[in-house]
Amino acid sequence: MRVPVLRQGGCLIASVQDALTDSDLRDLQHRLAEHAGESGVHGVVIDVTVLDVIDSFASRIVSTIASTVRLRGADAVIVGIQPEVAFAMVQLGLTLDGVRTALDLDEGLALLRGPGDR
């Protein structure tokens, strides 16, 4: 299922709605790389609250998205990783080093606004 990407102010919000296939993840990666370069975009939030598994492939794509978005001049934050999902990820050795995370969408957006920003 294609992940909808919405724009809110200077942020893009990719809100995962359902389980994702590998091709859905690759599609999201390409679209976010594209849109992160649009004028005025300074941040990207990927909301993975509904994902009940993040395996090595998904984790690699998420890291790639975060790095790509940064190279395109914006910041990326992953929000909503569930406790069981986090536990399984750590056991798999998938710690998303260097990727910013926040508990939920509100905190993710706050993180992107940063202190002193509007």
Place this chain on the structure above:
Amino acid sequence: MENHIAITGDVDIVTARSRAKDMAAELGFSRTDQTVIAAAVSEVARNILVYAGSGEICLQPRRGNGRWGLVAVASDQGPGIPDIDQALTEGYSTAGSLGVGLSGARRLMDSLEIDSEVGRGTTVTMCKWSHQRA
């Protein structure tokens, strides 16, 4: 309750892990263990697709010592694994991936065995036991 899932495309990986999770829930596994099992199944299902192109995941409940266990068997007729120890090494991959698939699945499950013959195929059998008494 036995459940066979043919793996021929990436949609089947999603099906396999969701069936694994459902079966784990039915057997009374904790939410954490349901996720852990689904993640392990996802890794071995992807290995089938990446290395063999197609294969099958079979999920079956098992009872032992008054507990329920879930057995997942991933089988394919792919090229086989020449060096199983190496394939189980963290970070080793011949497919340009992270190389956490088999070693990660082994950490997530209580047991993981590999039976492989070069040119004939690979069977990975893994099991996780519920902490609750059946």
